[in-house]
Amino acid sequence: MLMKSIVTGLAGTALLATVAFAQAPTATTDKAAPAATATTTTAHDQWRISKMSGVKVYNEANENIGSINDLLMDKSGNVKIAVIGVGGFLGMGEHLVAVPYEKLKFVNEPVAYSGTAATNPPGRPATTTTTGAATGTDRPAATATSTASKWYPDHAVFNASKDELKNMPEFKYSE
Secondary structure, three states: OHHHHHHOOOOOOOOHHHHHHOOOOOOOOOOOOOOOOOOOOOOOOOOOOHHHHOOOOOOOOOOEEEEEEEEOOOOOOEEEEEEEEEEOEEEOOOOEEEHHHHEEEEEEEOOOOOOOOOOOOOOOOOOOOOOOOOHHEEEEEEEOOOHHHHHOEEEEEOOOOOHHHHOOOOOOOOO
8 A cells, every 4th residue: 555655656746747847948049048138227316206296385484385286297298387286174175276397496305393392392492494495496406315215305395375376276177
């Protein structure tokens, strides 16, 4: 009985080995092997469009005036318009406006608020740092800090108040 099991096991193993051997690819000499490329492309100073939706927009006075809902580009791929959502609560009652993309200033550093200890976390002193909008830097390159690894700026700055944006003509996508 033991001998019968061993012979059956060996026969099954031999049968499986021949099936696997028959499926192995054969080498042909008439085709050249594809050349391996070892080049990689990096984009350390670029932002992903897919990550720009939801970026907060502040004015020069560090007031949150909305967030980017969409970016529109021309046929050559250049971003021309930023669609900003203003007002509303949880997307309800939001007013969409279109602003020229070149009018936005992007900042990689987080907004630092100035205020009293009541608005700052316990144990943290009040700060007086601005958004960087007054520096005149237009779309600074990503730095080597953690903000560079997230592939989008921290926020945008647009020189208008929330009321001015709400009074702009509403943007609607054409059907």
